[in-house]
Amino acid sequence: MxxxxxxxxxxxxxxxxxxxxxxxxxxxxxxxxxxxxxxxxNRLDADVVQTAxxxxxxxxxxxxPVIIPGAGRPGxxxxxxVAWHTDxxxxxxxxxxxxxxxxxLSEEALASLEERATRTPSTVDVPGQGSxxxxxxxxxxxxxxxxxxxxxxxxxxTLSLIRLEVVLALLGTLAAALAGTAVxxxxxxxxxxxxxxAHAVAELxxxxxxxxxxxxxxxxxxxxxxxxxQVGLALNQLLAHVESSLSARHRSEQQVRxxxxxxxxxxxxxxxxxxxxxxxxxxxxxxxxxxxxLAKVEEEAGRMTALVEDLLLLARLDxxxxxxxxxVDLTRLLLEAVDDARVVDPDHRWQIVxxxxxxxxxxxxDEHRLHQVVTNLLANARKYTPAGTTVxxxxxxxxxxxxxxxxxxxxxxxxxxxxxxxxGDTSRHRSDxxxxxxxxxxxxxxxxxxxxxxxxxxxxxxxxxxxx
Numbered sequence: 297m298x299x300x301x302x303x304x305x306x307x308x309x310x311x312x313x314x315x316x317x318x319x320x321x322x323x324x325x326x327x328x329x330x331x332x333x334x335x336x337x338n339r340l341d342a343d344v345v346q347t348a349x350x351x352x353x354x355x356x357x358x359x360x361p362v363i364i365p366g367a368g369r370p371g372x373x374x375x376x377x378v379a380w381h382t383d384x385x386x387x388x389x390x391x392x393x394x395x396x397x398x399x400x401l402s403e404e405a406l407a408s409l410e411e412r413a414t415r416t417p418s419t420v421d422v423p424g425q426g427s428x429x430x431x432x433x434x435x436x437x438x439x440x441x442x443x444x445x446x447x448x449x450x451x452x453x454t455l456s457l458i459r460l461e462v463v464l465a466l467l468g469t470l471a472a473a474l475a476g477t478a479v480x481x482x483x484x485x486x487x488x489x490x491x492x493x494a495h496a497v498a499e500l501x502x503x504x505x506x507x508x509x510x511x512x513x514x515x516x517x518x519x520x521x522x523x524x525x526q527v528g529l530a531l532n533q534l535l536a537h538v539e540s541s542l543s544a545r546h547r548s549e550q551q552v553r554x555x556x557x558x559x560x561x562x563x564x565x566x567x568x569x570x571x572x573x574x575x576x577x578x579x580x581x582x583x584x585x586x587x588x589x590l591a592k593v594e595e596e597a598g599r600m601t602a603l604v605e606d607l608l609l610l611a612r613l614d615x616x617x618x619x620x621x622x623x624v625d626l627t628r629l630l631l632e633a634v635d636d637a638r639v640v641d642p643d644h645r646w647q648i649v650x651x652x653x654x655x656x657x658x659x660x661x662d663e664h665r666l667h668q669v670v671t672n673l674l675a676n677a678r679k680y681t682p683a684g685t686t687v688x689x690x691x692x693x694x695x696x697x698x699x700x701x702x703x704x705x706x707x708x709x710x711x712x713x714x715x716x717x718x719x720g721d722t723s724r725h726r727s728d729x730x731x732x733x734x735x736x737x738x739x740x741x742x743x744x745x746x747x748x749x750x751x752x753x754x755x756x757x758x759x760x761x762x763x764x
Contacts, residue, residue, distance in 0.1 A: 310476045317472040318465065325461035332457055336450040340429050341417035348431050348443040413442045420444070427451070489514070490528045497535060562603055566596035606732045613739040619662035626763075627656040629663065630689055630696055633670040643683035649690040657691055659763050665740045666763075672733040673698045673759055695746065695762040705752040713750055714738040737761075 404423045412420045413432035420430050422444070430444035493513050512535060513528035520526055570593050577589035627650065634648045651657065659666075670689075677687045681702030690697040705713055714734045738748050745764025751757070 306477070306480050309480045310473060313476040313480075314469055314473045318469050321461075321465035321468055325458070325465060329454060329457055329461065333450060333454045336453055337429070337447075340445055340447065340450055341431075344417050344429050344431050344443060344445050347445065348433055348441070409442045409444075410440075413444075419447060486522075486525075487527065490531055493528075494531060497538075559603075559607060563600060566600040566603075569593075569596045603732075606736060609736065610732070610739055613743050619665055619740075619743050621660050622663065624659050624661050624663045624666055625656055626659050626666070626696065627651075627691055629667055630670060630691055633667065633674060634689055636671075637674045637678065637687070641678045644678060644681070645684070645686040647686060647688040649688060651691055651693070657693055659695075659744075661744045661763065662740075666744070669737050669740050669761065670696075670698075672737050673761075676733055677702070677757075695760070697758055697760050699756075699758045701755050702757060704754045704757045705750070710750060710752055714748065 402424055405425065408420060408422060409430065409432075412418065413430045415432060417429050417431045419427060421427050425446075427447045428444035429447055430442050432440060432442045434440045490513050513532050520529055573589035573592045577586045580586075630648060634646050637644070638646045674687065674689075677685070677698060677700045681687070681700050685700050685702040688697075688699045690699065714737070741748050741761055741763065746762045749760045749762075751760075
């Protein structure tokens with residue numbers, strides 16, 4: 297059955313429309329035919345009853361002319377049939393034929409009329425004569441008279457009507473098929489254009505590289521008030537999403553490449569230093585040179601270890617590994633971090649602003665990692681602001697702020713400050729670190745369900761940390 301049903305939407309809609317036209321035509325034709333035949337039959341019954349009343353009037357049966365509309369037409373069936381039967385068994389027939397003559401009915405015909413004729417008009421097939429609408433009546437003496445008129449006119453009119461209805465139904469169905477095909481194709485043309493856009497996008501190479509999906513469904517095909525417009529609008533939204541996803545993928549690939557290059561550079565420097573001092577100690581061999589070389593090797597090994605640990609932490613956070621979820625006294629943690637900063641760098645002015653109510657602020661998280669967040673932010677403020685800069689930590693119920701009145705971030709660095717290996721000094725001077733401090737801050741805060749926001753202009757730099 298599925299093989300017979302058309303697959304294309306155009307063909308299905310046309311077939312459905314044609315089927316509906318055919319069904320409606322059939323129903324209309326059936327009702328019209330039945331109504332027409334009922335009306336003609338009622339008229340014939342009225343003529344039969346009128347004739348019967350005249351035949352039962354004064355005078356002998358069959359005497360005098362009986363005028364029936366349509367009876368006695370040239371070439372027509374016997375127009376008037378009158379049969380009578382008495383209680384003595386006498387019977388006969390009066391037929392008004394084309395020549396006003398009389399024809400005797402056969403015994404079989406008389407028996408059929410005797411058996412099937414009733415007081416109400418009914419159809420009886422009279423053997424040898426055809427189909428008649430007959431009515432029977434009985435007088436006071438017991439004589440039964442049957443009067444009938446042929447149904448040929450009704451049958452012929454009904455048959456003619458059926459022929460006409462069949463021809464009109466076929467013509468209407470054919471016209472519906474042609475008009476439906478043209479209308480459906482025109483109405484589905486927008487979908488064809490939408491499909492053309494989808495095919496054009498499907499032919500684009502999306503496997504690698506920077507890709508811009510510039511194909512879009514034309515604006516006149518994105519009207520949400522129409523079905524085709526809804527499809528076009530949805531496709532445009534999908535294409536915009538695909539384009540943004542591909543751009544994000546490309547940026548991610550570029551970041552990975554840059555990340556690998558920066559990590560390799562940062563690891564190569566201490567490895568080169570270690571190799572150099574090892575070679576120096578091997579060549580000279582004296583105790584002083586060996587001690588200096590070992591101290592430098594230890595320093596570079598520690599720097600490399602810290603870098604690797606930061607990279608491993610970022611990898612764990614990127615992989616979605618959960619952190620500890622324990623109650624953390626955020627107020628105490630910030631107080632200790634600010635006190636440590638005063639000891640490490642007394643040339644800066646360190647301040648902390650506690651909530652007005654004096655109640656400690658607590659949160660749920662990993663205390664060690666949150667301490668790392670605060671330490672990185674304070675270290676960043678210490679390294680990139682001159683002596684005498686005021687650094688203020690403000691404790692809030694949902695996190696904290698770190699503010700300084702230093703020169704601020706370079707304008708071109710604000711948008712990329714939290715990216716990995718981003719540093720204010722593009723010359724990669726070793727004192728600037730490796731550029732993972734703020735990247736770790738954002739990764740740890742995001743792992744806690746929070747966010748980090750940077751606002752920086754000269755004299756007003758604020759990093760807002762909100763914890764989930």
